[in-house]
Amino acid sequence: MFDFAREILQYPFIFKALVVGIFVSFCCAILGVSLVLKRYSMIGDGLSHVGFSALSIAVVMNWAPLLVSIPVVILAAVLLLRLSEKNKMQGDAAIALISASSLAFGIIFVSLANGINADVFGYMFGSILAINQSDVFLSICISSIVLVLFIMSYNKIFLVTFDENFANATGINVRLYNTLLSILTGIMIVVGMRIMGALLVSSLIVFPTLSSVKMCKYFKSVVINSAIISVLSFVTGLFISYIFSIPAGATIVIINLFAFILYSIFGFIKERV
Amino acid sequence: MILLKFENVTLSYGNTTVIENFSMELSAGDYLCVVGENGSGKSTFLKGLLGLKPPARGKISLVGLEQREIGYLPQKTDIQKNFPASVNEIVLSGCLNECGFLSFYSKRQKNMAIENMDLLGIRDLKNESFKEISGGQQQRVLLARALCAAKKILILDEPCAGLDPVISKKFYKIIKNININKNIAIVMVSHDIRPALSGANAVIHMQQKPIFFKTVEKYRESFSYKRFLGGV
Numbered sequence: 276m277f278d279f280a281r282e283i284l285q286y287p288f289i290f291k292a293l294v295v296g297i298f299v300s301f302c303c304a305i306l307g308v309s310l311v312l313k314r315y316s317m318i319g320d321g322l323s324h325v326g327f328s329a330l331s332i333a334v335v336m337n338w339a340p341l342l343v344s345i346p347v348v349i350l351a352a353v354l355l356l357r358l359s360e361k362n363k364m365q366g367d368a369a370i371a372l373i374s375a376s377s378l379a380f381g382i383i384f385v386s387l388a389n390g391i392n393a394d395v396f397g398y399m400f401g402s403i404l405a406i407n408q409s410d411v412f413l414s415i416c417i418s419s420i421v422l423v424l425f426i427m428s429y430n431k432i433f434l435v436t437f438d439e440n441f442a443n444a445t446g447i448n449v450r451l452y453n454t455l456l457s458i459l460t461g462i463m464i465v466v467g468m469r470i471m472g473a474l475l476v477s478s479l480i481v482f483p484t485l486s487s488v489k490m491c492k493y494f495k496s497v498v499i500n501s502a503i504i505s506v507l508s509f510v511t512g513l514f515i516s517y518i519f520s521i522p523a524g525a526t527i528v529i530i531n532l533f534a535f536i537l538y539s540i541f542g543f544i545k546e547r548v
Numbered sequence: 549m550i551l552l553k554f555e556n557v558t559l560s561y562g563n564t565t566v567i568e569n570f571s572m573e574l575s576a577g578d579y580l581c582v583v584g585e586n587g588s589g590k591s592t593f594l595k596g597l598l599g600l601k602p603p604a605r606g607k608i609s610l611v612g613l614e615q616r617e618i619g620y621l622p623q624k625t626d627i628q629k630n631f632p633a634s635v636n637e638i639v640l641s642g643c644l645n646e647c648g649f650l651s652f653y654s655k656r657q658k659n660m661a662i663e664n665m666d667l668l669g670i671r672d673l674k675n676e677s678f679k680e681i682s683g684g685q686q687q688r689v690l691l692a693r694a695l696c697a698a699k700k701i702l703i704l705d706e707p708c709a710g711l712d713p714v715i716s717k718k719f720y721k722i723i724k725n726i727n728i729n730k731n732i733a734i735v736m737v738s739h740d741i742r743p744a745l746s747g748a749n750a751v752i753h754m755q756q757k758p759i760f761f762k763t764v765e766k767y768r769e770s771f772s773y774k775r776f777l778g779g780v
């Protein structure tokens with residue numbers, strides 16, 4: 276096992292993917308707890324589609340991909356949040372509308388410009404080969420900022436997740452924390468899209484929490500457990516994808532699915548005994 | 549000292565008006581009881597008062613009161629029952645209205661949470677999961693949280709729904725004690741009108757046009773009261 280790990284870590288691209296992936300899957304998982312428990316997880320999906328379009332257009336236009344798409348996704352995050360606050364039911368539909376149309380715009384723009392090239396394909400389905408030095412650096416910086424903000428506002432995030440009405444009634448700035456959460460989510464999604472691909476990146480947000488709530492009794496344990504499941508699934512998925520030469524993003528999702536099934540079974544048993 | 553004021557307030561959902569052109573005011577130390585049939589707009593009134601529901605017309609203003617000095621017990625139906633959280637996590641979160649962006653709990657706040665859990669007899673449940681305790685225990689957890697948050701006013705939406713009569717009685721006593729000893733104003737929506745009125749000093753009878761009674765005696769003499777009791 277150790278030999279194997281040492282062997283594949285000699286490949287710089289695997290090593291980079293591993294570093295970026297561990298940070299990204301950790302942060303996505305902790306942000307996801309709040310989004311899933313508030314039933315805002317649609318936002319993750321919507322943001323990944325917006326992010327994909329922004330990234331592809333940036334590639335075609337030869338702009339710096341992350342520098343263009345992060346502001347776009349931040350804007351989208353604020354907009355999507357307003358929509359889902361306004362009306363829970365129609366909010367969902369509105370998010371689907373925005374995410375599908377932005378995806379459509381992106382694809383048409385790219386194909387008119389010069390056809391779907393490898394980079395754009397990579398954003399859609401993920402490509403660990405595409406990660407370069409500055410991606411590693413940037414994603415570590417961004418993840419650290421996300422982590423620090425999350426820890427600083429952890430207790431308020433808990434309250435806003437559990438009972439928004441109470442938080443509002445007692446003078447907590449609910450909108451600030453909701454906005455913070457969705458902006459951070461948007462940023463993490465753009466960063467994670469390199470590895471997972473736009474179609475699968477939102478699974479980093481929902482899966483770990485869905486698994487954790489099957490077993491965990493406390494909010495804190497859900498957060499910690501989600502982070503652990505997420506990182507373990509990522510590392511396992513990456514190695515397996517290397518061994519069998521299959522796409523990393525899809526493999527990681529399948530491992531997460533296994534974790535979910537496992538947790539569901541254990542949760543079921545735990546409830547009976 | 550006046551804490552808050554309703555001036556010709558209308559509250560509505562879309563085209564349905566629930567409360568029309570209602571005025572009243574609440575002073576420090578008041579104990580206001582809100583009664584009325586199901587669907588008459590009691591919870592809506594509280595939401596207006598808390599700023600959760602902006603008025604369609606008129607003005608609701610906090611005068612000698614800041615939002616962060618309010619404690620609130622939502623109606624049971626507004627709470628996610630399957631939420632993964634410990635009793636301790638929930639009660640402590642009542643203290644957050646004192647915190648800035650850096651939201652860590654101080655020793656004093658942790659003690660306050662324990663005190664309030666003691667008061668409501670749920671200290672043993674401290675490390676239990678909210679979703680695994682009984683409905684009555686959940687209600688007490690939420691009341692303990694509200695007590696942690698309340699500095700000048702405590703707003704309660706059907707605090708005794710689903711509690712057995714013995715515990716309800718204790719509840720009303722605790723609330724009256726808080727009202728007198730800590731000089732915290734109470735606004736309470738209640739179904740069991742008789743025990744609730746025993747502690748109150750003002751009443752709102754909810755109907756299309758709510759009626760505000762400055763004293764419980766006046767309410768007891770009123771037609772609304774007699775009809776309401778007759779109907780129960």
Ligand SMILES: Nc1ncnc2c1ncn2[C@@H]1O[C@H](COP(=O)(O)OP(=O)(O)O)[C@@H](O)[C@H]1O
Pocket residue numbers: 561566584585586587588589590591592593
């Ligand atoms: N979110 C809502 N949207 C639309 N109508 C509502 C909403 N909440 C309450 N209502 C309606 O407003 C009326 C008053 O409700 P509510 O204030 O909850 O009454 P109460 O608390 O006295 O039982 C009811 O007719 C109810 O159907």
Ligand SMILES: [Mg+2]
Pocket residue numbers: 590591592623705
């Ligand atoms: Mg009600």
